[in-house]
Amino acid sequence: MRLRASPKALALRLDGGETPEEIQNLKLPEDLPLEVEVAGPVPGDVLQALLELGRPLTLIPPRNRLPAGTLVLSKTLRSGERVEHPGTVVVLGDVNPGAEVVAGGDVIVVGKLRGLAHAGAGGDEERFIFALELAAKQVRIGPHLAQAPEDLDARGPEIARVQEGRIVVEPAKKR
Secondary structure (H helix, E strand, O other): OEEEEOOOOEEEEEOOOOOHHHHHOOOOOOOOOEEEEEOOOOOHHHHHHHHOOOOOEEEEOOOOOOOOOEEEEOOOEOOOOEEEEOOEEEEOOOEOOOOEEEEOOOEEEEEEEOOEEEEOOOOOOOOEEEEEEEOOOEEEEOOEEEEOOOOOOOOOOEEEEEEOOEEEEEEOOOO
């Protein structure tokens, strides 16, 4: 946690290791709004302690970090090709065996996924992998890894996500 003053506001950087007590014990000058830069995972009780300070606050994204966005590839990924992106990756084609898609966000394949897919590569287990035909031998979501059984055939559009600490693959339902 770092606190610095500017002419218009107090700038507070949260790195993710703060406690509510540290927030409550901050000695803040009066009459300046608070700009909070969230640079790491911050628990709800720390955010609650910020709100209880009773001053206007603005949450701002981390400095020097470009928004991840979505990368759309209109091609089939061949064996040996690797695509890595900090946001979501959408492949409009197949991901062949030996090809890899590594995304900080979700992985969406509008085609056959037979290569490796890793969603939430930064450790985010709330991400998912979707494919019209999910036939990958291995998928990863955040820190979790799953391998497909040898005799399993793809069964149409499927989505893989983490539930109760393990990767679950289920049919994608129309909404």
